[in-house]
Amino acid sequence: MNSGAASFDDLDRKIITALMANARTSFAEIGSSVGLSATAVKRRVDRLRETGVITGFTATVKPSALGWRTEAYVEVYCEGAAPPRRLAEVVRNHPEITAAMTVTGGADALLHVRARDVEHFEEVLERIRVEPFIRKTISVMVLSHLIPDSPEAGATQAVPPEAGAPANRAADVR
Numbered sequence: 001m002n003s004g005a006a007s008f009d010d011l012d013r014k015i016i017t018a019l020m021a022n023a024r025t026s027f028a029e030i031g032s033s034v035g036l037s038a039t040a041v042k043r044r045v046d047r048l049r050e051t052g053v054i055t056g057f058t059a060t061v062k063p064s065a066l067g068w069r070t071e072a073y074v075e076v077y078c079e080g081a082a083p084p085r086r087l088a089e090v091v092r093n094h095p096e097i098t099a100a101m102t103v104t105g106g107a108d109a110l111l112h113v114r115a116r117d118v119e120h121f122e123e124v125l126e127r128i129r130v131e132p133f134i135r136k137t138i139s140v141m142v143l144s145h146l147i148p149d150s151p152e153a154g155a156t157q158a159v160p161p162e163a164g165a166p167a168n169r170a171a172d173v174r
Contacts, residue, residue, distance in 0.1 A: 008053060011036065015044055016054065023057040060154040068114040070121045071142040074128070075107035079135045082108060090131055096124045107138070112152070 008016075014034045018025050027038040027045070034041070048054040063071070076087070084102050087109050091100040099112035111128070115121035121141075129137060145153040 008048065012044055012048060012053075015041060016048065019045070019054070019057075060151070062154060063114055067116050070115045070117050072113050072115075072121055073140045073142070074111040074113055074125065075138040075140075076109040076111060076128070076134060077106070077136045077138075078108040079133050082133045084109075086133070090128070094124060094127060096120075 011034055015030055018030045018033065027041040030036075031038045031041040036044075045054065063069075078087075087100070087102065091097045091111065094113075096113050096115050097111050098114050101110055102108060103110045113121060113124055115124055121139075125137060125139065128134065147153065
């Protein structure tokens with residue numbers, strides 16, 4: 001993969017836009033809409049993948065269909081300076097954490113958590129809080145998605161463990 005800045009033109013942008021809207025769109029369909037042959041679109045998509053502009057293709061799944069009906073964002077406050085590498089190790093042990101990032105402001109990290117229900121969320125929160133360097137957490141439950149077609153409204157990664165089964169702390173589904 002090329003680590004330099006990727007260069008792409010207007011046609012590449014149109015191809016990327018089409019794939020983001022529906023990754024199953026055929027090269028012929030995309031080519032028809034952007035004025036290229038299917039072969040030319042494939043060559044461009046291959047180049048965009050090789051240069052790291054396109055990082056993968058995925059299915060968007062309604063989380064509730066998988067049994068994940070509760071969603072929250074959790075601010076994590078650490079004791080001292082917890083390195084991002086250590087935070088990353090911790091979140092990998094919790095398959096319910098679908099996204100995690102270090103942030104500016106008062107919190108050290110922000111976690112996106114999905115759970116079966118409030119009780120399951122509470123269990124996940126308690127597992128996170130037992131880490132010795134975590135001082136406190138502040139949680140915000142999601143009530144509804146105002147932009148239902150956004151990536152945050154749907155699961156865009158590997159299927160979590162069975163919705164009815166307890167989470168395996170050592171599992172790494174990512």
